Amino acid sequence: MTHKIPTPGRPVRGSKTGKPIMVLFDLLGRSWALGIIWHLAGAPMTFRQLQTSCEGVSPTVLNTRLKELRASDLVQHQQDGYLLTATGRELFALLQPLGGWSGNWARQLLSGDEDGGSNT
Template sequence: MKDCTIYKTIDIIGKRWTMCILLELYKGNNSEKRFNELKKKVAGITPKTLSTRLKELEADGLIKRTLDEATYPMVYTYSLSESGAEFMEIIQSIKKWGLEWKFENKACGLSKCKNCKL
């Protein structure tokens, strides 16, 4: 089973905080976010865990890390890779399915899930 594509995919995206990080990189007008921006947006994540997950997501090809050489000290920004952006389309399909079957997330910050950017 360890070679099964579904199991491998779930191993990548099923780790704690991974979906939250991907969603934060997807949201908003600015597609690039700095480490501290992500740390603030993903409430409850420790800096060490965020750093670990970002490295894993980069190694898995879901995000890109870019160095802004024009700034001092060095600043890295994170954004979705082409693969990560395509994955978000899958998440949108899952959301559509959930809305069709009338699942609503009352804990969501928006009053209606249908208004969510995702």
């Protein structure tokens, strides 16, 4: 099965017109796309290092995601491995605060505090 790389202006999941935000969400919603970006934020990694960091993602899936992320100018490949482009680093900077937020959200869910402690 051929997977098309999400491109602005072309239909994607959730948008027949290919609105840029929906294209980004389609790309990032694919298996391991966010994980790859998250792991590459620290330092360049070889394919094998990235596969290990991504909990043993299959080589086929990892290769497909890397091709998509490279075509989307978020990841590049150099002699020392894969790394985020300037655009990829900018995206990570926007996503990084979600890491802290998600930790708070998880603790709230696990504690059964459905309203987040507010008295509304």
